[in-house]
Amino acid sequence: MSKKLRIGAIASGGGTNLQAIIDRCADGSLQAEIVLVISNNPDAGALDRGKRAGIPTLCIDHRHYSDREDFDQQIVAALKTAGADTIVLAGFMRIVTDTILNAFPQRVLNIHPALLPAFPGLHVQRKALEYGARFAGCTVHFVDSGVDTGPIIAQAVVPVLDDDTEQTLSARILIEEHRLYPHAIQLLAEDRLKIDGRRVRIEPTASPLNTTLINPPLSDKE
Numbered sequence: 478m479s480k481k482l483r484i485g486a487i488a489s490g491g492g493t494n495l496q497a498i499i500d501r502c503a504d505g506s507l508q509a510e511i512v513l514v515i516s517n518n519p520d521a522g523a524l525d526r527g528k529r530a531g532i533p534t535l536c537i538d539h540r541h542y543s544d545r546e547d548f549d550q551q552i553v554a555a556l557k558t559a560g561a562d563t564i565v566l567a568g569f570m571r572i573v574t575d576t577i578l579n580a581f582p583q584r585v586l587n588i589h590p591a592l593l594p595a596f597p598g599l600h601v602q603r604k605a606l607e608y609g610a611r612f613a614g615c616t617v618h619f620v621d622s623g624v625d626t627g628p629i630i631a632q633a634v635v636p637v638l639d640d641d642t643e644q645t646l647s648a649r650i651l652i653e654e655h656r657l658y659p660h661a662i663q664l665l666a667e668d669r670l671k672i673d674g675r676r677v678r679i680e681p682t683a684s685p686l687n688t689t690l691i692n693p694p695l696s697d698k699e
């Protein structure tokens with residue numbers, strides 16, 4: 478049985494992932510309602526995107542709090558008041574503490590612009606390029622107390638091209654982020670995600686047709 482999620486979104490930046498989620502809620506392909514957009518950054522484009530969509534927004538500026546714990550307590554209070562049951566981090570550039578994780582157990586999701594467990598942390602598109610990876614991509618995962626370490630829900634893969642720059646690769650990944658995040662959240666809405674240790678099983682199992690990728694590509698004859 479699927480149920481409409483009540484999403485609290487937390488973002489620090491431009492909010493294009495937030496926008497993708499807003500759009501999928503609006504067209505009905507994501508059974509969810511965003512009940513609050515929070516940003517730690519008063520200038521975040523994400524706040525404007527929330528306002529334009531008629532969603533309540535709130536700036537909780539981390540610089541006004543003496544420690545992380547205090548800051549996270551304010552976030553939890555606002556999310557609870559708004560009646561959020563699912564927390565979506567969309568470009569939130571702060572580490573979340575157990576205060577948030579314990580308030581919403583197994584209900585905090587994040588998107589990361591790399592194929593975890595490769596390249597956690599910051600500047601990961603540049604790191605993938607510098608390393609010489611042939612594929613890059615993005616990962617939606619449950620958040621745990623580590624940095625980009627929680628159980629993986631879904632991943633999308635893009636090729637790394639020889640003439641890529643950090644900008645071109647980031648743009649290619651971002652297009653997939655906008656598709657992957659709403660998709661992963663919808664799986665949660667449908668109650669299809671079962672956490673089993675580090676693994677997240679999708680029930681019923683999705684059939685993985687044609688998901689093998691090779692880069693550079695094989696010739697047509699192979």
Ligand code: GRF
Pocket residue numbers: 488489490491492493494495567568569588589590651654
């Ligand atoms: C995305 O690349 C996301 O994966 C990362 O931060 C970026 C946020 O972009 N965590 P936006 O604010 O959603 O446009």
